[in-house]
Amino acid sequence: xxxxxxxxxxxxxxxxxxxxxxxxxxxxxxxxxxxxxxxxxxxxxxxxxxxxxxxxxxxxxxxxxxxxxxxxxxxxxxxxxxxxxxxxxxxxxxxxxxxxxxxxxxxxxxxxxxxxxxxxxxxxxxxxxxxxxxxxxxxxxxxxxxxxxxx
Numbered sequence: 157x158x159x160x161x162x163x164x165x166x167x168x169x170x171x172x173x174x175x176x177x178x179x180x181x182x183x184x185x186x187x188x189x190x191x192x193x194x195x196x197x198x199x200x201x202x203x204x205x206x207x208x209x210x211x212x213x214x215x216x217x218x219x220x221x222x223x224x225x226x227x228x229x230x231x232x233x234x235x236x237x238x239x240x241x242x243x244x245x246x247x248x249x250x251x252x253x254x255x256x257x258x259x260x261x262x263x264x265x266x267x268x269x270x271x272x273x274x275x276x277x278x279x280x281x282x283x284x285x286x287x288x289x290x291x292x293x294x295x296x297x298x299x300x301x302x303x304x305x306x307x
Contacts, residue, residue, distance in 0.1 A: 160236065160238055160240070164239045166198075166201060167201050167235055168232075168235060168284075169193065170187055170201050170205075171173070171210070171287075172284065174222070174227070176288050181221070182217075182220050182222070184199045184221075199202075201239070205235075205238050210223070210240070211224055225287070227285035228284075231279065231281075231284075233280045236279065239266070243275065244272060245271060246284040273306060
């Protein structure tokens with residue numbers, strides 16, 4: 157199963173909160189309050205996202221963080237890489253060596269590159285603006301058979 161880390165999930169929560177405020181300056185404290193995430197987690201995320209060029213840091217008494225680019229210019233792939241490092245489905249993707257115990261015997265060596273590139277393209281196609289947009293529909297459960305809809 158391919159699963160993102162909790163920290164990456166929380167990063168998307170923080171970033172979508174920021175994206176919905178049209179370039180406003182945010183502090184760790186304000187983001188902690190708005191997202192409900194623990195302060196140490198928000199502080200860690202802000203540092204990682206700034207280091208990954210997703211956020212711009214503004215120092216001083218009235219400092220804080222802003223998005224480094226418009227939300228439509230930040231991809232989910234960039235967010236994942238800022239938090240978790242390079243996107244790789246297996247240890248041998250994109251020519252990586254030395255991290256697999258059966259590397260010299262593996263007939264699939266390099267075969268995962270095509271899959272990894274497809275996943276990367278998909279993640280590059282989704283932007284922070286897409287993630288921050290309200291859902292287009294409400295996916296309500298279907299009524300049970302034999303019951304009338306209220307109306």
